[in-house]
Amino acid sequence: MGLGNFRAASALVAAAALTLTACSGGGDDGTDDTAGAGGGEAAGGSTGIVTANSSEPQGPLIPTNTNEVGGGRILDMVFAGLVYYAPDGSAHNEVAESIETEDNQTFTVTLEDGWTFSDGSPVTSSSFVDAWNQGALLSNAHLSSYFFEPIEGFSYDEDSELTGLEVVDEQTFTVTLKQPEADFPARLGYSAFFPLPEAAFEDPEAFGEHPIGNGPYQLEGEGAWEHNVGIDLVPNDEYQGERVAQNGGVSLLFYDNKDSAYNDLLAGELDIIDEIPDSAFGAFEEELGDRAVNQPAALFQSFTIPEYLDHFEGEEGTLRRQAISHAIDRAEITETLYQGTRTPAADFTSPVVDGWTDQVPGNEVLQYDPELAADLWAQADEIAPWEGTFTLYYNSDDPHQPWVDAVVNQLRNNLGIEAEGEAYPSLGELRTAVGGKDMDGAFRTGWQADYPLMGNFLGPLYGTGAGSNDGDYSNEEFDNRLAEAATAESVDDATASYIGAQEILMQDLPAIPLWYQNVVGGSAETVENVEFGWNSVPVYYAVTKQE
Numbered sequence: 001m002g003l004g005n006f007r008a009a010s011a012l013v014a015a016a017a018l019t020l021t022a023c024s025g026g027g028d029d030g031t032d033d034t035a036g037a038g039g040g041e042a043a044g045g046s047t048g049i050v051t052a053n054s055s056e057p058q059g060p061l062i063p064t065n066t067n068e069v070g071g072g073r074i075l076d077m078v079f080a081g082l083v084y085y086a087p088d089g090s091a092h093n094e095v096a097e098s099i100e101t102e103d104n105q106t107f108t109v110t111l112e113d114g115w116t117f118s119d120g121s122p123v124t125s126s127s128f129v130d131a132w133n134q135g136a137l138l139s140n141a142h143l144s145s146y147f148f149e150p151i152e153g154f155s156y157d158e159d160s161e162l163t164g165l166e167v168v169d170e171q172t173f174t175v176t177l178k179q180p181e182a183d184f185p186a187r188l189g190y191s192a193f194f195p196l197p198e199a200a201f202e203d204p205e206a207f208g209e210h211p212i213g214n215g216p217y218q219l220e221g222e223g224a225w226e227h228n229v230g231i232d233l234v235p236n237d238e239y240q241g242e243r244v245a246q247n248g249g250v251s252l253l254f255y256d257n258k259d260s261a262y263n264d265l266l267a268g269e270l271d272i273i274d275e276i277p278d279s280a281f282g283a284f285e286e287e288l289g290d291r292a293v294n295q296p297a298a299l300f301q302s303f304t305i306p307e308y309l310d311h312f313e314g315e316e317g318t319l320r321r322q323a324i325s326h327a328i329d330r331a332e333i334t335e336t337l338y339q340g341t342r343t344p345a346a347d348f349t350s351p352v353v354d355g356w357t358d359q360v361p362g363n364e365v366l367q368y369d370p371e372l373a374a375d376l377w378a379q380a381d382e383i384a385p386w387e388g389t390f391t392l393y394y395n396s397d398d399p400h401q402p403w404v405d406a407v408v409n410q411l412r413n414n415l416g417i418e419a420e421g422e423a424y425p426s427l428g429e430l431r432t433a434v435g436g437k438d439m440d441g442a443f444r445t446g447w448q449a450d451y452p453l454m455g456n457f458l459g460p461l462y463g464t465g466a467g468s469n470d471g472d473y474s475n476e477e478f479d480n481r482l483a484e485a486a487t488a489e490s491v492d493d494a495t496a497s498y499i500g501a502q503e504i505l506m507q508d509l510p511a512i513p514l515w516y517q518n519v520v521g522g523s524a525e526t527v528e529n530v531e532f533g534w535n536s537v538p539v540y541y542a543v544t545k546q547e
Contacts, residue, residue: 045246048545049232050527052272052538053261054252055397056228058428060208063194064135065142067468068431069448070254073537075191077233077250078213080241082109082128083189087542089298089452089534091186094241095123095195095214099188104180111171116238117197118218125173127195129165134201135192136162144192146460146467150177150184150486156465181486183453183494190450216243216541217250230254243541246529250540256397256426265524271545272530272538274521278399281339281520288522294341297536298350298449299517300457301342303392303407304510305442306471316383321509322365323376324390327414329368333406334515341520345513348502349457350449352534355495362506366513370414377415389418391441395430396423400444403514434470445470445511452534454498455485462510473510 057071063079066072082096093099097112115123134140136148138159148154152164164176177184187193195214200207210219217233225231230253235245253270255261258277264270266287276284285292305312305321312320330344343351345366346358380386392408394400404421411419422441424430434443447468449456459482460466464474481501488494519536531539 045244046544046546047248048526048547049249049251050247050271050540050543050545051251051253051269052540053255053258053270053274054230055427056254058431060205061211061225062142062200062204062208063191063196064131064144064147065140065208066191067143068427069537070427072191073540074231074233074252075194075211075213076537077215077217077540078211078219078236079191079194079215080115080213080239080243081189081191081194082111083185084241084243085189085451085534087531087533087539091189091451092242094189094243096188099185104182104184105177107175107177107184108168109173109175112240113171115214115240117212117214118236118238119197119199119212120238121197121199122170123195123197123214124170125167126170127197128193129162129167129173130201131194131196132165133162134196143467146463146465147187147190147192150179150181152176152178154178179483179487182489183455186453187451187456192450215239216241216245220249228254245541246544247541248545248547250543258399265522268524268526270524271527272521272523272543274519274532274536274538275398276341276520276522278337278402281337281341284520284522291524291530292522293530293532294518294520295532296350296352297517297519297532298352298452298457298534299446299519299536300345300348300350301444301446301514301517302345302348302511303442303514304445304471305512306437306439307473307510308437309439309441311380311384311386316380318508319376319380319383320386321512323373323380323415324411325365325509325512326367326369326373326376327411328407328512328514329410330366330515331368333403337402337406338515341518342515343518345515348462348505348511348513349454349498350516353449353452353454353457355454355498357499360499360506361503363502365506365509373414374416377417386417389420391420391422393422393424393430393433393439393441393443395425395427395444397426404444407514437472442512443470446517448535454495455482458482458498458501458505462505471510473508475504475508478504478508 055070058068063075080094083091084094095111095115097110099107099109101107135142136145136154151162153160153162166174197212199212216239218236220232220234232251234249258275261273262277262280265273334342346363347360392404394404408419408421460468462473464479478501481497485494485497519532523530527543527545529542529544533539
């Protein structure tokens with residue numbers, strides 16, 4: 001999927017409008033080849049088990065409490081929401097028969113008949129309302145609770161029911177927001193909005209180990225998730241949607257490093273890889289031929305300097321953040337290390353979303369200027385002299401060490417300070433430490449969009465109190481710009497507000513933008529119909545493999 005084929009935000013909003021009245025009959029989204037009869041029958045599909053690389057989920061597989069890639073890709077296969085995203089990013093009804101509104105503030109959701117979870121229990125209005133209330137409740141502290149912030153009753157201060165949700169009958173419920181938000185239906189394909197069966201509330205701990213969903217796949221059985229090894233999924237015969245499995249199942253294998261995964265791919269022991277290791281950038285396109293993939297995706301890379309770190313608050317902190325940004329030669333790193341698979345960042349979002357521009361006011365702070373960097377650092381020293389070592393933490397189960405080494409080397413050379421990279425063994429361990437809010441240095445951050453809208457790159461990461469605001473950034477003016485965008489009547493109006501919000505980020509630099517990341521992957525000759533979606537994740541259900 002190339003940039004030209006990406007269905008960006010404006011088209012997505014248009015598609016969202018269609019979901020207000022259209023049934024999920026499909027046929028106009030280019031996914032007819034995957035559509036078939038419900039009930040999990042792979043109409044014309046294959047029966048082989050597809051193997052693919054992945055990573056150990058950070059925690060139990062609860063939709064509202066999972067916000068990282070390893071767990072997210074599993075949930076997207078095991079569950080079906082009101083809406084799903086086609087490979088091009090367009091939104092289509094899935095469990096929803098219709099999502100109707102007259103004012104963009106109160107929405108009436110009608111469910112299709114016949115949907116059940118894989119344990120046979122029905123998918124009803126309460127399946128959504130109860131799941132959303134559980135995910136939003138303050139004391140539950142779920143990682144994706146902020147997705148429910150727009151709904152009436154949500155509170156960051158006390159336990160509160162989502163009073164904006166009302167069950168009309170088993171197939172109908174209403175959602176009332178605190179303010180009109182035209183793109184609300186387009187967000188409902190994200191995992192935080194998935195339904196839950198009654199079993200999830202009876203024994204949440206057991207459910208997190210073995211989730212029961214309504215999606216195209218289900219866990220193979222007890223022990224299907226072998227921690228730090230992999231997870232086995234098989235087609236769900238109860239599934240009623242369009243993402244019908246065209247294979248006999250998917251086994252995700254958790255790798256500690258991508259070199260091992262790539263070697264397994266070349267040896268025919270792995271079918272799909274979605275991240276080629278740095279060591280193979282110069283050879284993978286020749287080695288894989290037309291099975292190699294290098295295409296833009298909704299991926300943004302950065303590192304975050306938390307607000308609570310000494311020397312990085314107030315005027316001194318602003319000077320040091322800008323100095324660090326100017327000290328990094330992004331063009332050299334992306335060319336030398338990544339050989340055309342990364343592009344230096346010009347903003348905080350991604351070129352594949354509508355409204356993107358490389359003309360965000362203030363983005364000259366991302367330009368390499370070592371002399372200016374040294375001068376800004378010296379100005380900060382006049383406020384409070386720098387002491388110690390600048391540490392940049394990362395996870396070593398992904399290939400981050402080369403770029404971290406390059407960045408800290410440039411900081412040493414251009415700022416005249418001690419700087420070092422420090423590794424955590426796994427992404428899960430790094431994320432747990434970051435969540436503890438006691439980091440003594442900067443840490444790598446990246447964002448794979450939940451849904452293809454510009455606001456998804458900004459609100460969850462930098463909004464005050466947002467669940468993925470790892471650096472505890474807070475700026476009232478920035479929050480106000482987000483609110484303006486949310487209530488805008490047109491995509492153009494929202495885009496202007498989002499660009500204004502980014503102008504503030506360019507001044508404050510709560511995170512240091514690095515580069516946009518392509519999805520760089522490939523497949524073996526053992527599989528066919530391999531496609532990567534707008535979010536860089538393989539479209540697993542469409543892959544065919546003969547036994």
